[in-house]
Amino acid sequence: MSKGPTKDWRSTKPFTPSARRDLDSKDESKPPRMSRSRLQVATAYAPGALFTWEGGTGICLSVPLDHDRVKLDPISERQLFDGIEEMVNNWFSRALACRDDPPIDPRQCLDDCCLGLDGTPRIDRLNQFVTLRPSKVGYQPWPLIYRCSQCGRLTEYESMVDQAANPLPHECPDGHTSKWRQLDVVFAHWSGELEPLSPFRYDERNAQAGKIRQCRCGSTEFALRVRGSSFRQWKFQCLSPGCLETRDLTQKDPFTLGVFAQHKARGVEHEQVEANMLPVSYRASSVHYPQTGRFIKLSDDRVVKLLDASEFSSLIKEIARLHAFNVVDPSDDELQSAVGPAEWEAFAKTRKFAADMRAASLEPAAAALEKQLQEMLDAWRTAKLISQPKVDSPRLAANVQARGTWSRRFDPFRLTVEHAAFVSEHIDQNFARKLAVDLRTPDALLSTAAGDERTLAEYQRKLDQIFGVLGVERMVLVRNLPVLEYSFGFSRVSADPVYQRILNGRPILMPVRLKTYPPIEGGVRPVYVLEQENEAIYVRLRPERVLAWLSENQVPDLPDEASRIGARYLELAEDFGKDLKIYSSRDSQGEKRRRSLPNQVYTLLHSLAHQLIHAMADLSGIDRNGIGEHLFPADLAFVIYRKGMTPDLGNVSALWRNHWEAFLERAISPRQLRCGSGHLCDERGGACPACLMLADITCIAKNNLLARAVLKGGRPPMWEARNAPELVGFFKACDP
Numbered sequence: 001m002s003k004g005p006t007k008d009w010r011s012t013k014p015f016t017p018s019a020r021r022d023l024d025s026k027d028e029s030k031p032p033r034m035s036r037s038r039l040q041v042a043t044a045y046a047p048g049a050l051f052t053w054e055g056g057t058g059i060c061l062s063v064p065l066d067h068d069r070v071k072l073d074p075i076s077e078r079q080l081f082d083g084i085e086e087m088v089n090n091w092f093s094r095a096l097a098c099r100d101d102p103p104i105d106p107r108q109c110l111d112d113c114c115l116g117l118d119g120t121p122r123i124d125r126l127n128q129f130v131t132l133r134p135s136k137v138g139y140q141p142w143p144l145i146y147r148c149s150q151c152g153r154l155t156e157y158e159s160m161v162d163q164a165a166n167p168l169p170h171e172c173p174d175g176h177t178s179k180w181r182q183l184d185v186v187f188a189h190w191s192g193e194l195e196p197l198s199p200f201r202y203d204e205r206n207a208q209a210g211k212i213r214q215c216r217c218g219s220t221e222f223a224l225r226v227r228g229s230s231f232r233q234w235k236f237q238c239l240s241p242g243c244l245e246t247r248d249l250t251q252k253d254p255f256t257l258g259v260f261a262q263h264k265a266r267g268v269e270h271e272q273v274e275a276n277m278l279p280v281s282y283r284a285s286s287v288h289y290p291q292t293g294r295f296i297k298l299s300d301d302r303v304v305k306l307l308d309a310s311e312f313s314s315l316i317k318e319i320a321r322l323h324a325f326n327v328v329d330p331s332d333d334e335l336q337s338a339v340g341p342a343e344w345e346a347f348a349k350t351r352k353f354a355a356d357m358r359a360a361s362l363e364p365a366a367a368a369l370e371k372q373l374q375e376m377l378d379a380w381r382t383a384k385l386i387s388q389p390k391v392d393s394p395r396l397a398a399n400v401q402a403r404g405t406w407s408r409r410f411d412p413f414r415l416t417v418e419h420a421a422f423v424s425e426h427i428d429q430n431f432a433r434k435l436a437v438d439l440r441t442p443d444a445l446l447s448t449a450a451g452d453e454r455t456l457a458e459y460q461r462k463l464d465q466i467f468g469v470l471g472v473e474r475m476v477l478v479r480n481l482p483v484l485e486y487s488f489g490f491s492r493v494s495a496d497p498v499y500q501r502i503l504n505g506r507p508i509l510m511p512v513r514l515k516t517y518p519p520i521e522g523g524v525r526p527v528y529v530l531e532q533e534n535e536a537i538y539v540r541l542r543p544e545r546v547l548a549w550l551s552e553n554q555v556p557d558l559p560d561e562a563s564r565i566g567a568r569y570l571e572l573a574e575d576f577g578k579d580l581k582i583y584s585s586r587d588s589q590g591e592k593r594r595r596s597l598p599n600q601v602y603t604l605l606h607s608l609a610h611q612l613i614h615a616m617a618d619l620s621g622i623d624r625n626g627i628g629e630h631l632f633p634a635d636l637a638f639v640i641y642r643k644g645m646t647p648d649l650g651n652v653s654a655l656w657r658n659h660w661e662a663f664l665e666r667a668i669s670p671r672q673l674r675c676g677s678g679h680l681c682d683e684r685g686g687a688c689p690a691c692l693m694l695a696d697i698t699c700i701a702k703n704n705l706l707a708r709a710v711l712k713g714g715r716p717p718m719w720e721a722r723n724a725p726e727l728v729g730f731f732k733a734c735d736p
């Protein structure tokens, strides 16, 4: 971490020599730069954020720098932009639909650079964005408005050049020594704009003309009268002795005024409250909410290819392979009549050849020929000569077709394909290199039992006993899980696409604008990416135990065999929506939903993941918000991993070596399954910040589909009807 500027830039000798040189040359395009930890640069100091240096000397606005560009591999790049595109589309559709009247302009929902000419979201991956490592950002002093704490007088500058040319005076007009302080309250609007707390207002009829920089009396001198703790009691006051008129702390957002001016020309009227900015402390989190995402890196490009909407038939075949559905290819008759005689002959010959190879146990040759056959079928399908492959489950086929519009984060098809790649790349291929270790057969780094037959048998006996209660089939430590975190933009006033403003007791819904970071050289916008390899624990539950528990809880549509839970999950899945809002854990008035295999399995995995995260945080010294989770619901599996940007010191390995029993037992201990806030939390199914929840930014599902009751039994969560039967806990259902 580098030091801040050596001098305070607010007074008459404010600038470091280099900063002054910048000002003299009037080159404002190159702000001074600072280094912070990478995670901080990508979030707390991301462009558009306001911050002060540790000493509290002066508020600055973070601005992007063209620094440390990074070229991602094509698969990561695709995963990254798929994620951004999904977030942008989701944001847009929710903001645009927030109300019917007056109508919403697309520009009120999204930054111009994410909108096509037709007013729908459009991301130009290649030309608009550039990926940067967040090692440095620039900053500029902002806001440039100062108040004398002795007399309340205000001085505002239009730029740093203006301020350098006209330094703040040492004395106020009546002769006292001025005590200038930068105003630490700013105006913010959900359009993403910020303005200094200036007494001068925009000309509402022509915002482009700028602010009217004088009082009605002609004076340009104002003071800020600060009385009471509410901004409503604060006033600007004209300092002309014959006037002394006061005005409220109001400002209209120039961006919104511009949109409304165009609407007015089309006869659409808006309420003025829609343009009003809000005074907020620069420290308030509402000034800047960074938009971030994260994914586990994979190197098999089949994953991204399969999940492309155009790959319906390949995806359905892969899902069928993973979850043992039968796929019916077109009959020979259908093929023969659909394709030309030469093509049919080639196909039949290749098929015969492949069968011969298989009969002769020449596997690689057979596989290559079968791949050729598949390609021929795919080509005929693309040309619409033959029909799509038929799977023996119409529900599955319908869901694979529908998933294109589902929330990506909870798309079970995406997650099951990713799970297969995850297990192959990060577990199976890593066993030999000792980068993945099955915790039932630990290596010497993870347990003193390694290498000693008798100690190992005792270790396994204890482990199997706890796994029995936990319902765990397999637990694997992954030493180098590659995770990519990114941040590409921000919103203000609200972290959500819809902001509810209350005017005289009447709620008005406002669209919140998602902004990307401002452009750097060449007009491209930064996307900050953080790549890290950290330790992780992969957990898979025993299907038999999950099925027994589901059945005790009267969940409908269960499969006959435990091995079919994943298949049934995919058949019954529906769109969970962004952040699982339909299962909000806090909304008692919301629409009620029925217990289903997908929502119960998801809640079980999610609650268990949080239990283990809390246990891991307590015993390993990793901050609880520094642990991430990733769920693979159809595979009854999840992974929890350290997220830190600092080098991984092996806290998770150390946790296992020193405290593995305490770690697992904590997850099932009756004491840990109670909650200090008691009754109220139990009423909601059992999830509150005092027990199971994590910070909203840490949890992949905003703490929805999370309940202690699924583990220990008790009242079902709020989204179920009041008269729904009590939940039997997973740990209880499994008591011998």
Ligand SMILES: [Zn+2]
Pocket (backbone or CB within 6 Å): 148, 149, 150, 151, 152, 153, 172, 176, 177, 178, 179
């Ligand atoms: Zn003064």
Ligand SMILES: [Zn+2]
Pocket (backbone or CB within 6 Å): 215, 216, 217, 218, 219, 238, 239, 240, 243, 244, 245
């Ligand atoms: Zn006046």
Ligand SMILES: [Zn+2]
Pocket (backbone or CB within 6 Å): 675, 676, 677, 678, 681, 682, 686, 687, 688, 689, 690, 691, 692
């Ligand atoms: Zn609680």
Ligand SMILES: [Zn+2]
Pocket (backbone or CB within 6 Å): 606, 610, 629, 694, 698, 699, 700, 701, 702, 703
């Ligand atoms: Zn969570």
